[in-house]
Amino acid sequence: MQTNPHSKLGKGMMIAGWAIALLILTSIFAKFESSQNNPNQQLEVTQTVNGEVQVHLKRNRYGHYVLTGQINQKDVTFLVDTGATYVSVPEAVAEQLGMIKQGQGYVQTANGTVTVYYSTIRQLTIGDIELYDVPANINPHMDDDEVLLGMSALKHVEFTQRGNTLILKTSS
Template identity: 85%
Template sequence: MQTNPHSKLGKGMMIAGWTIALLVLTSIFARFESSQNNPNQQLEVSHAPSGEIQVFLKRNRYGHYVLSGKINQKDVTFLVDTGATNVSVPEAIADQLGMTRQGQGYVHTANGRAKVYYSTIQQLTIGDIELYDIPANINPHMDDEEVLLGMSALKHVEFTQQGNTLILKTSS
């Protein structure tokens, strides 16, 4: 029995079509999932004539405030953590950012006591809010892709929550 060459071509085209469709759907789903975890990839910012800057953060579906920002002019993802004394940077991210270690110590976390390295962030940017010389910890025990935005940064801004929105406010 001979097989029709057009039949093989048709099957190949159908397989290729389904493969492309699955890749496109996977890409769309990945973007959707990312926006669900970090709804603040494009921050809403307002400037008052008095020089006050406000950044509006939306809560994600897990109830957290996750946002895109910068450390030393390099993109990072922050997780707002008012229970953290300092900004806490996972070691892998700190190495990518070129952060220097300035001694070591221990901190108490939700997972218990952890050894960290002290550091300073020269510039931390949230929307149009820029903060300088912010104390930070480099944490070798964090595997996350998110930097914990602790009180060493948050104490420089006023923050209020209204419904599912957290408003960070400072004057320039």
């Protein structure tokens, strides 16, 4: 019994088509999931009549404010944390950013007391808001790549929450 060579080719093409369709669907789902966690990948920035810059952040589906910003002109993902005294950078991210450890200390976290390293962020950018020489810590105990945007940065801006929106504004 002979097999039709066109039949094998047809089966191969069908398998390849399904594989490509699955790859496309996986990519679409990954982008959707990313936008659900960080709805602020493209920041909404406005300016008041007084020249103050405002950055409008949308709350994600978990109730947090996650946004894309920059540390030392490199993109990072921030999680707004008004309970954190300092901007807290995971050690792996700090190494990528070229941050320098300037001494060791201890901080109290939800998981207990942990050792961190003090550092300074030369430039921290949120939309059109730029902050300089922001005290930070490098935390070797943080497993993910989100940087906690703590009060050492947030104290330089006014912030107001209205519904599901957090507005950061440069101080007058």
